[in-house]
Amino acid sequence: SASFRIGNQIYYVQFHEHNIIESYFEYKTWSYDIETGTWTSKNNWRPSEGSPMLGTSAGGKGYCVFRHDNGKIYLWTYTPETDEWKTLSFYPGKGKNGFVYFASGDYIYMGGGVYWHEVTDAPVGVNDFWQFNTLTGEWKQMADIPFTPVDNRSVNSTCTDGETAYT
Numbered sequence: 001s002a003s004f005r006i007g008n009q010i011y012y013v014q015f016h017e018h019n020i021i022e023s024y025f026e027y028k029t030w031s032y033d034i035e036t037g038t039w040t041s042k043n044n045w046r047p048s049e050g051s052p053m054l055g056t057s058a059g060g061k062g063y064c065v066f067r068h069d070n071g072k073i074y075l076w077t078y079t080p081e082t083d084e085w086k087t088l089s090f091y092p093g094k095g096k097n098g099f100v101y102f103a104s105g106d107y108i109y110m111g112g113g114v115y116w117h118e119v120t121d122a123p124v125g126v127n128d129f130w131q132f133n134t135l136t137g138e139w140k141q142m143a144d145i146p147f148t149p150v151d152n153r154s155v156n157s158t159c160t161d162g163e164t165a166y167t
Contacts (some may be wrong), residue, residue, distance in 0.1 A: 002055030
């Protein structure tokens with residue numbers, strides 16, 4: 001599951017159903033109105049593959065990182081006005097879990113984490129760091145993060161006040 005905030009709404013993406021016969025996963029999006037304290041059910045949806053890992057928002061849209069069945073990480077976006085999800089882009093970074101992930105302005109920042117070594121089956125920390133421009137849909141590699149995560153729980157929370165990020 002993942003969550004993000006847009007205005008006075010907090011959106012929560014939750015696993016809803018798995019149909020093994022028809023081979024699909026279904027997800028549910030809910031919104032919580034901070035002012036009224038009420039929940040609203042949004043449309044169920046079936047991504048082509050994958051499951052949500054992390055969420056953030058920028059420019060009035062939600063952005064979630066999805067791990068797809070092929071092991072790759074993709075960025076998806078949610079538009080609240082249409083209640084629709086859409087795949088945006090493959091994430092070019094090396095990590096597969098334990099990311100630094102946050103938004104500031106029109107940019108999403110993501111990096112670090114770990115991947116599992118094929119031979120030793122042990123986590124390998126990476127410190128590459130990327131910026132995604134929500135207006136152009138392009139990734140740009142930034143300076144590496146100043147630490148190397150050691151397992152998939154190295155970074156479990158990242159937030160921003162709009163100017164400074166905290167992990």
